[in-house]
Amino acid sequence: MKIDVKTTTLHVSRTIPAAPERVYDVWLDHTSPGGPWFGSKKVILDAKVDGLFYHAMEWEGTTWPHFGRFIALERGKKIEHTWMSPATKGLESVVTVTLEDKGGETLLSLRHAGVPDDEQGRHHEQGWKWITDALADGLGKKK
8 A cells, every 4th residue: 555645855954063083983882972873772783884773762752663674875975774663654754964074073964765654754954953953062072
């Protein structure tokens, strides 16, 4: 059965006070504060192309399972993976993170395509902003 849901693409950009390789490494390390997986109730992370991930986040008293598969990994340049959660209504969306060196800092650009164009789907933008802010804060303290 095909789910007919109108989708949208979200964009978040943030300058991170660290080199692209460091940002990449922290993003893919669930034990690193500031990374998107850090602090989750449960994490399974196989950071390789076709490797799977699962993490359970707590938000407003509810556990939100997220899971997907890594599509592309280029250290210091790009992380791309699928993304599914209750807020995507079972649709497999795609998150693409590009990292651009800006003289010792990194311009992180995140594109989340195929997200349902509704309140829960668009809420991902707030979540990605929170994650990229936490990443910038965490790496800024470790100069």
